[in-house]
Every structure is written in structure tokens, then in C-alpha cells.
Amino acid sequence: MNDKVIETKGLTKRFGSFTAVDHISFEVVRGEIFGFLGANGAGKTTAMRMLCGLSRPTEGGGTVAGFDIVRQSEQIKRNIGYMSQRFSLYEDLKVWENIRLFGGIYGMGSRQIAEKTDRVLRRLGFAEERNTLVSALPLGWKQKLAFSVAIFHEPRIVFLDEPTGGVDPATRRQFWELIYDASERGITVFVTTHYMDEAEYCNRVSIMVDGAIRALDTPANLKRTFDAPNMDEVFHRLAREAKRGE
Ligand SMILES: Nc1ncnc2c1ncn2[C@@H]1O[C@H](COP(=O)(O)OP(=O)(O)OP(=O)(O)O)[C@@H](O)[C@H]1O
Numbered sequence: 001m002n003d004k005v006i007e008t009k010g011l012t013k014r015f016g017s018f019t020a021v022d023h024i025s026f027e028v029v030r031g032e033i034f035g036f037l038g039a040n041g042a043g044k045t046t047a048m049r050m051l052c053g054l055s056r057p058t059e060g061g062g063t064v065a066g067f068d069i070v071r072q073s074e075q076i077k078r079n080i081g082y083m084s085q086r087f088s089l090y091e092d093l094k095v096w097e098n099i100r101l102f103g104g105i106y107g108m109g110s111r112q113i114a115e116k117t118d119r120v121l122r123r124l125g126f127a128e129e130r131n132t133l134v135s136a137l138p139l140g141w142k143q144k145l146a147f148s149v150a151i152f153h154e155p156r157i158v159f160l161d162e163p164t165g166g167v168d169p170a171t172r173r174q175f176w177e178l179i180y181d182a183s184e185r186g187i188t189v190f191v192t193t194h195y196m197d198e199a200e201y202c203n204r205v206s207i208m209v210d211g212a213i214r215a216l217d218t219p220a221n222l223k224r225t226f227d228a229p230n231m232d233e234v235f236h237r238l239a240r241e242a243k244r245g246e
Pocket residue numbers: 015020038039040041042043044045046047244
């Protein structure tokens with residue numbers, strides 16, 4: 001089995017004469033937690049949309065979960081998980097209804113969904129909240145539920161776009177315990193974040209500056225290379241090079 005869950009070569013996106021993503025090439029392997037960092041406007045969302053089969057590269061290409069991002073974008077959409085702060089759960093549906101809905105979208109049968117729902121709710125400590133409307137849950141709980149829903153169909157990879165925006169460090173750590181669980185089960189996690197404590201939790205981190213990948217390594221190696229005490233310092237040193245304003 002191919003251990004590479006993402007492989008890109010020269011992946012590029014231009015909007016007119018503006019190059020939003022500029023020839024990025026990298027690989028991510030099975031079970032890896034890969035942090036995708038960059039200042040506002042660096043090109044993260046544009047790159048992630050291409051990886052998810054939602055936007056066609058202008059040049060270059062790659063594979064995700066074994067599928068070609070240009071020719072097999074439909075298969076990619078069915079075989080990945082996705083969660084963002086902006087798009088996740090339906091607030092006016094109950095906890096179990098959200099799970100059923102997303103399980104169905106990803107093609108799971110009702111029997112399978114029902115069995116797995118119990119397991120997932122128990123694991124989250126949410127068994128009592130099964131019939132609660134999502135709108136009534138605290139933000140940190142919503143995020144944990146949204147993550148569990150995104151991986152409910154056991155995709156090979158889950159894309160997380162700033163999944164923990166707006167929550168305190170203690171709740172973020174609980175969220176990351178779920179990420180580690182998923183990674184131990186072999187699910188690859190591709191995560192964008194603006195929180196540098198989260199960057200420290202990743203196996204490897206890439207930092208984009210003006211559309212290009214400027215650094216890519218483990219947090220420990222990045223700190224050594226840039227002679228910095230923490231990822232915050234590494235990030236700001238590179239982000240300062242950016243020509244694109246906020
Ligand atoms: N559809 C589009 N048409 C023209 N320019 C675009 C389009 N989408 C993105 N851009 C530009 O491409 C650049 C990269 O944007 P992108 O949203 O990928 O950055 P980002 O790193 O995700 O930033 P943020 O952290 O703010 O979400 C920005 O300068 C943005 O204005």
C-alpha cells in the first residue's frame with residue numbers, strides 16, 4: 001500500500017496574473033499530523049481547496065488518498081473528511097441528527113451509522129447529549145463533535161481549516177487529544193492554524209510565504225534551523241519576509 005496520502009508536484013494556482021499558490025511540492029504520509037501554516041493571504045485556503053478537489057490547479061498537480069486531484073476530484077470529495085470553523089454542523093439539528101446526516105452524505109448505511117453513533121458519543125462523553133440541539137452546545141463541544149463527524153466514515157485523511165478558532169488553550173488541548181487518537185488509527189490530519197501551540201503538536205509543519213512553501217520540517221528541526229526558542233518565533237521570522245500585506 002502506498003504510504004503517501006498527499007503528494008503534490010509544482011502545484012500552482014493563478015487568478016489572472018496573480019499567483020496565489022506558487023509551485024508547491026510536498027508529501028504527507030499515513031497517520032501524519034501535518035500543520036499547514038502561513039500568514040493571512042499566504043495561499044493556504046487556495047492550496048487546500050485544490051487538494052480537496054474543489055478548485056483546479058493552473059499548473060502542476062498531485063494525488064490525495066490515491067486519487068488524482070484534477071482527474072478524480074469526485075472520488076477525492078467522497079474519500080476525505082473536512083472541517084472548518086465556518087462550515088461544520090447544522091445548528092438547528094440535534095447531535096444524533098447531524099451524525100446521521102453526514103454519515104449518509106458519505107454513503108454509510110443507516111445500520112452502520114446507528115451502531116457507530118453510540119460508540120462515537122460514548123468516546124466523546126456525549127451520550128447524554130444525543131438529543132441536544134447543536135446550537136445549545138458550548139463552542140468547544142461543537143468543535144469536538146464536528147471533528148468526530150468529519151472522520152465518522154473513517155477517511156484516509158481529514159482536512160481541518162482553523163478548527164479551534166476562538167477557544168481557550170485548555171479546550172484546544174482536549175481537541176488535540178481527538179486528533180492524536182485519529183492519527184493513531186492511521187488517519188492523516190492536515191491542519192491549518194494560527195495558534196503556534198498547535199503548531200508544536202504537529203509531526204511536521206510547512207510555512208507558506210507569498211504562495212510558496214518557505215520551510216517544511218518537524219517543529220524541533222525548524223526551531224534548530226532558525227535558532228528560535230519556539231514556533232511562534234520561527235513563524236514570525238518567516239512571515240516578516242512576506243510582501244503580501246494583510
Ligand atoms: N477567487 C479568487 N480570485 C482572486 N484572488 C483570490 C481568489 N481567492 C484567493 N485569492 C487571493 O489569493 C491569495 C491567497 O488567499 P488564501 O485565501 O488562499 O490565503 P490564506 O493563506 O488561506 O489566508 P487566510 O489565513 O486569511 O485564510 C490572497 O491574496 C487572496 O486575495
